[in-house]
Amino acid sequence: MQWDVVIGLEIHVQLATNTKIFSGSSTAYGAEPNTQANAVDLAMPGTLPVPNEQAFRYAVMFGLAIDAEIGRRSVFERKNYFYPDLPKGYQTTQLEQPIVGPGHVEIDLPDGSTKTIRIHHAHLEEDAGKSLHEAFFDEHGHGMSGIDLNRAGTPLIEVVTEPDMRNAEEAVAFAKKLHSLVTSLGICDGDMSQGSMRFDVNISLKPKGQDELGTRTETKNLNSFRFMEQAIAHEVERQMDILEDGGEIVQETRLYNGDRDESRSMRTKEEANDYRYFPCPDLLPVEIDDSFIEDCRSRLPELPDARKARFKEQFGLNDYDASLLSGDAKLASFFEEVAARGKDAKLAANWILGEFSARLNAEDKSIADSPITGAQLGDLIVRIADDSVSSAGAKKVFEALWAGENDNVDAIIDAKGLKQVSDTGALEKLVDEVLAGMPDQIQQYQEADDKKRKKLMGGFMGPLMKASKGQGNPKLFTEILKKKLEG
Amino acid sequence: MHNKTVAELSRDLAAGEVSSVELTQHFLDRIKQEDSKYNSFITVCEDEALAEARQADALRSQGSATPWTGVPFAHKDIFCTNGVRTTCASKMLENFVPPYDASVTANFRAAGAVCLGKTNMDEFAMGSSNETSYFGAVTNPWGHNRVPGGSSGGSAAAVAARLTPAATATDTGGSIRQPAALCGITGLKPTYGRVSRYGMIAFASSLDQGGTMARSAEDNAMMLNVMAGHDPKDSTSLDRAVPDYTATLNEPLKGLKVGLPKEYFTDQLSPAMEQTIRNAIAEYEKLGATVQEVSLPNANLAIAAYYVIAPAEASANLSRFDGVRYGYRCDDPKDLMDLYTRTRGEGFGAEVKRRIMVGTYALSAGYFDAYYLKALKVRRLIQQDFVNALKEVDVLMSPTCPSPAFAKGEKANDPVTMYLEDIFTIAVNLAGLPALSLPAGLVDGLPVGLQIIGDYFSEARLLNAAHQYQQVTDWHQRTPE
Numbered sequence: 001m002q003w004d005v006v007i008g009l010e011i012h013v014q015l016a017t018n019t020k021i022f023s024g025s026s027t028a029y030g031a032e033p034n035t036q037a038n039a040v041d042l043a044m045p046g047t048l049p050v051p052n053e054q055a056f057r058y059a060v061m062f063g064l065a066i067d068a069e070i071g072r073r074s075v076f077e078r079k080n081y082f083y084p085d086l087p088k089g090y091q092t093t094q095l096e097q098p099i100v101g102p103g104h105v106e107i108d109l110p111d112g113s114t115k116t117i118r119i120h121h122a123h124l125e126e127d128a129g130k131s132l133h134e135a136f137f138d139e140h141g142h143g144m145s146g147i148d149l150n151r152a153g154t155p156l157i158e159v160v161t162e163p164d165m166r167n168a169e170e171a172v173a174f175a176k177k178l179h180s181l182v183t184s185l186g187i188c189d190g191d192m193s194q195g196s197m198r199f200d201v202n203i204s205l206k207p208k209g210q211d212e213l214g215t216r217t218e219t220k221n222l223n224s225f226r227f228m229e230q231a232i233a234h235e236v237e238r239q240m241d242i243l244e245d246g247g248e249i250v251q252e253t254r255l256y257n258g259d260r261d262e263s264r265s266m267r268t269k270e271e272a273n274d275y276r277y278f279p280c281p282d283l284l285p286v287e288i289d290d291s292f293i294e295d296c297r298s299r300l301p302e303l304p305d306a307r308k309a310r311f312k313e314q315f316g317l318n319d320y321d322a323s324l325l326s327g328d329a330k331l332a333s334f335f336e337e338v339a340a341r342g343k344d345a346k347l348a349a350n351w352i353l354g355e356f357s358a359r360l361n362a363e364d365k366s367i368a369d370s371p372i373t374g375a376q377l378g379d380l381i382v383r384i385a386d387d388s389v390s391s392a393g394a395k396k397v398f399e400a401l402w403a404g405e406n407d408n409v410d411a412i413i414d415a416k417g418l419k420q421v422s423d424t425g426a427l428e429k430l431v432d433e434v435l436a437g438m439p440d441q442i443q444q445y446q447e448a449d450d451k452k453r454k455k456l457m458g459g460f461m462g463p464l465m466k467a468s469k470g471q472g473n474p475k476l477f478t479e480i481l482k483k484k485l486e487g
Numbered sequence: 488m489h490n491k492t493v494a495e496l497s498r499d500l501a502a503g504e505v506s507s508v509e510l511t512q513h514f515l516d517r518i519k520q521e522d523s524k525y526n527s528f529i530t531v532c533e534d535e536a537l538a539e540a541r542q543a544d545a546l547r548s549q550g551s552a553t554p555w556t557g558v559p560f561a562h563k564d565i566f567c568t569n570g571v572r573t574t575c576a577s578k579m580l581e582n583f584v585p586p587y588d589a590s591v592t593a594n595f596r597a598a599g600a601v602c603l604g605k606t607n608m609d610e611f612a613m614g615s616s617n618e619t620s621y622f623g624a625v626t627n628p629w630g631h632n633r634v635p636g637g638s639s640g641g642s643a644a645a646v647a648a649r650l651t652p653a654a655t656a657t658d659t660g661g662s663i664r665q666p667a668a669l670c671g672i673t674g675l676k677p678t679y680g681r682v683s684r685y686g687m688i689a690f691a692s693s694l695d696q697g698g699t700m701a702r703s704a705e706d707n708a709m710m711l712n713v714m715a716g717h718d719p720k721d722s723t724s725l726d727r728a729v730p731d732y733t734a735t736l737n738e739p740l741k742g743l744k745v746g747l748p749k750e751y752f753t754d755q756l757s758p759a760m761e762q763t764i765r766n767a768i769a770e771y772e773k774l775g776a777t778v779q780e781v782s783l784p785n786a787n788l789a790i791a792a793y794y795v796i797a798p799a800e801a802s803a804n805l806s807r808f809d810g811v812r813y814g815y816r817c818d819d820p821k822d823l824m825d826l827y828t829r830t831r832g833e834g835f836g837a838e839v840k841r842r843i844m845v846g847t848y849a850l851s852a853g854y855f856d857a858y859y860l861k862a863l864k865v866r867r868l869i870q871q872d873f874v875n876a877l878k879e880v881d882v883l884m885s886p887t888c889p890s891p892a893f894a895k896g897e898k899a900n901d902p903v904t905m906y907l908e909d910i911f912t913i914a915v916n917l918a919g920l921p922a923l924s925l926p927a928g929l930v931d932g933l934p935v936g937l938q939i940i941g942d943y944f945s946e947a948r949l950l951n952a953a954h955q956y957q958q959v960t961d962w963h964q965r966t967p968e
Contacts, residue, residue: 039585039586039587042812042813043807043812044567044585044586044587044812044813045567045573045575045580045583045585045688045689045807045808046565046566046567046585046589046684046685046686046687046688046689047587047685047686048684048685048720048721048722048723049722050719050720050721050722051722078803080802080803080806080850082806082809082827084809084811084823087807087811087812088803088806088807089803089805089806089807089809090803090806140819142819142820142821147811147812274851274852276802276803276847276850276851276852276855277850278799278800278803278850278855278859281691281692281693281723281800282689282692282722282723283722283723284722284723
C-alpha cells in the first residue's frame with residue numbers, strides 16, 4: 001500500500017533573556033549546578049513568580065515575524081505533575097490564552113518551490129531543571145539522581161505547527177527556517193547543542209489519498225536537525241512496518257536514541273498524566289496593548305526572507321548562495337562585513353561558503369569563535385580581486401590568518417613571498433627566456449590541435465612559475481604565451 | 488504592662504518610661520509562665536527578640552524611631568522569617584529555616600518592631616479551630632476546653648492572653664476574623680492585594696491575605712500602616728497609595744450607611760447571638776449610623792464554591808513539598824514514587840491531605856467544568872452581590888460566626904460542620920473585600936464578634952468604624968480572667 005506521511009512539530013525555543021521568566025536568576029549556560037537558582041527557582045515556601053517583560057517582548061516579536069495574531073490577554077496556567085527537576089510540582093505555562101495565535105512560516109524546498117507551514121499557536125512557559133542520572137549514592141548505598149535547577153525557569157516559547165509537513169525533508173526545512181527566524185530576531189541563541197531549541201515530532205501515516213488522519217506518535221526532545229531527520233525516517237518505517245503487517249499504531253510518546261538509531265516507548269496515552277491545568281492564581285492575566293506591540297514591531301530586524309531577496313538584488317547572488325547566507329543571522333552579517341570590505345560580493349560569498357565554512361565545520365566552531373575576522377577576510381578578497389595574490393596563494397594567506405601567524409593580509413603576502421607579479425613587461429621577459437630553452441615543445445604546440453594545445457600549455461606554465469618563483473600571475477602568463485606561440 | 492495597647496506602649500517607649508529590652512523581657516517571661524496553658528507559640532525567639540530590643544533602644548536613643556521601634560509583637564508561623572524556623576504548623580516544615588524574610592516580616596523588621604516568636608495555627612492554615620496543628624491544639628484563653636478558632640488561633644489566643652500586644656495573621660476564608668471573634672480581640676483582613684503575599688506560605692493564592700490582630704482597632708491600624716503597600720515581588724499586590732490608617736480613626740460616623748445582609752441573620756443564629764449583634768448595631772445607630780437591610784442572594788453558595796476553589800489551588804500550591812529540596816523527607820525511600828508517597832503521606836496531616844485530594848479531584852479531567860469552572864462562576868456572582876449591596880450602603884455588618892467558641896473535639900471529626908464555622912466570613916474572601924471582626928459582647932461568658940465588611944480598599948473606614956465603637960464600649964478591653 002502507498003502511505004501519506006503527516007508530520008507536525010512542537011518546538012521549544014529558549015529565549016535569550018538575561019534572567020529567568022519569573023525570577024531574577026541568570027539564564028547563562030554552563031554554570032556550576034544550582035548556582036543560578038534562587039529561592040523562587042527552588043520553589044521555597046511563600047515565594048512568588050514575577051513575570052519578565054523581556055520574555056513577553058521576545059514572544060510578541062516572534063508572533064509578528066510569523067504574521068500571527070498576538071493574544072491581547074495572556075493567561076498563565078499551572079500544568080501539574082511531579083518530577084524532581086520541576087520544583088513547584090507544576091509548570092507555569094499557557095493553554096487557553098497563549099501569547100501568539102495562528103501564524104505561518106514559508107519554507108524553501110529542494111526543488112526550488114516554497115510551501116506554507118501553518119503555526120497553530122506559540123505559548124510562553126518556563127523550562128524545567130535537569131536530572132543528572134550519574135553515580136550518586138546515599139548513605140544506604142542506594143543510587144540517587146542529581147538535580148540541577150540552573151535551567152529551571154528559563155523562558156521558552158513552545159511553537160506548535162499544524163500537521164502540514166509530508167516528509168522528513170520538509171520537517172527539517174521548517175526546523176532550519178525556524179532556527180533562522182529566531183536567531184535573526186535575536187530572541188534565541190540557536191545553540192542546539194546546549195538545548196536552546198528542542199524538537200518534538202508528531203508523526204502519523206494514512207493510506208494515500210485518505211482524508212482522515214491516522215493515529216500519531218510523538219517523538220520527544222530531538223536536539224539536532226540530523227537526529228530529527230533520522231528519527232522521522234525511523235518512525236515512518238516503524239509505523240509502516242506495523243501497518244503493513246495489519247497492526248495498529250499505539251498513541252504514545254517515544255524517545256529516540258540517535259547514536260543507536262533506536263526508539264522506545266516512554267508512555268502510552270493511557271499512562272499519560274492528567275495535568276489538571278488551571279489558571280495560575282499567582283499571576284494576573286497580562287494585557288498586551290497596541291503600544292507594546294508597536295514597540296516590538298519597531299525592534300524587528302530584517303528577517304531571513306527579506307534578507308535573501310536583498311542579497312540577490314544588491315549583491316547579485318544566486319538563489320542558493322543567497323539562501324545559505326541569509327539563513328543564519330550571524331553568517332549573514334559576517335558576509336555583509338566581508339562583502340563591504342572586500343568589494344567583490346560574489347567572491348566573498350564563494351570564500352565564506354567554501355573555505356571559511358568548511359574550516360569552521362571541520363573544527364566545530366561557530367562564527368563567533370572564528371580566528372579570522374570579517375575585516376581580514378575582506379582584505380584578502382580585495383587582494384584576490386586585484387590580482388595581488390593567486391587563488392593558491394590566497395589559500396596560504398587564509399591558513400596563516402587562521403593559525404594566527406600574523407593579522408595583516410598584506411604583511412603575510414609579503415612575508416611569504418606570495419605577491420603576484422602582474423607587470424607584463426617583466427613577465428614577457430621571463431616568457432622569452434623560458435621559451436628560448438624549449439624549441440621542441442614550441443614546435444609540438446604549434447603542430448597540435450586546439451584540444452591538445454590546452455594540455456601542452458601546462459608544460460610551459462610549470463617552468464614559468466618556477467622561473468617567477470611562483471609569483472607570476474598565471475592568467476597573464478597564459479595570455480602572453482598564447483600571443484607568443486600562436487602569433 | 489501587658490494590658491497596654493500597642494499605641495500605649497509606643498508612647499511609653501517614646502517617653503522613655505520603659506525600654507524595649509524591659510518590655511520584651513516582660514512579654515518573654517509571660518510567654519514562659521503562661522503559654523503552657525494555651526500553646527499559642529510554636530517557636531519563641533528569646534535571643535533574637537532581646538537583640539532586636541537592644542537595637543531598638545539604641546535607635547530610640549539616636550532619635551531615629553518609628554512608632555513600632557521596640558514594640559514587641561508576634562508572627563503567625565506562616566510568614567517566613569530569615570534564620571528562624573517557619574513551620575506552617577506542619578511536620579512537613581518542622582525544621583525548615585527560611586533563608587529569606589516574607590515581605591511582611593521585612594516590613595516589621597524595617598519598622599524596628601521586636602518579634603517575640605512564631606504563633607501556632609492550623610496546619611497550612613487549613614482549619615477553623617487550630618486543632619489541625621502538628622504542634623498541638625491551642626486553648627482559647629476564655630475557656631479551658633474551648634478552641635480559639637482558626638487558622639490564626641495561636642495569634643488570637645496570644646493576643647487575648649496578653650502574651651503579645653499584637654500578632655500578624657492570615658485570612659483565606661475567615662482565618663483572622665473567626666479566631667479574633669472567638670478570642671475577643673480585633674482582627675482585620677485587608678483587601679486582596681493590599682498586603683504582599685511574598686514569603687507568606689500559600690494555602691489558596693487567590694484568597695490568602697495577610698492581616699492584623701490586636702486588642703484595639705487603633706492597634707490594627709498601626710499594624711496595617713506597616714504591612715500595606717505594593718510589593719514588586721508579588722505581582723498580585725496592588726500599586727495603590729497607602730493612607731495613614733491611624734489618621735482617620737476619629738472621623739465621626741454620622742451618616743454612615745450600614746447594611747445588614749438578611750441572609751446572615753437567619754435562624755442558624757441563636758437568639759442570644761442575634762441579640763448581641765443587634766445591640767452592637769444599635770450602638771452604631773447611636774453613633775449616627777443609619778441601618779437598612781440588604782441582600783446577598785448567592786450567599787448560600789459561598790461555602791460550596793470556596794471548598795472547590797481553595798482546595799484546587801492548595802492541591803497545586805502544596806505540590807512543592809515533595810521531599811526533594813527542603814522540609815520533611817521519609818526515611819530510606821526505595822524509589823521516586825516511594826519518596827513522594829511516603830514523604831507526603833507522613834509529612835501532611837489529615838485535613839491537609841483531605842483538601843489536597845478534594846482539590847485534585849475538582850481539577851481532574853472530566854470534573855473540571857462541573858466543579859472548578861462552576862465554582863469560578865459562582866465566585867463572580869458572589870462578588871457581584873457585594874458590589875451591588877455596597878452601592879446602597881457604606882459597610883455591611885453581621886455576626887463574624889454563628890456561635891461563640893466551641894469545645895475542643897466538638898467538630899474535629901466532622902469536616903462539614905467545621906467548614907460551616909466560616910459561613911459568614913468566607914464569601915468576603917471570594918469577593919476579595921476587606922473585613923474586620925471586633926468584640927461586641929459576651930454570650931455564656933464567651934466573646935462574640937461583629938463583622939464589618941467594606942468596599943475595596945476601605946480599610947481606613949472599617950478601622951474608623953471599629954475605633955468609634957471602641958470609644959463608647961469596652962468589650963475589646965475585657966480580659967478572660
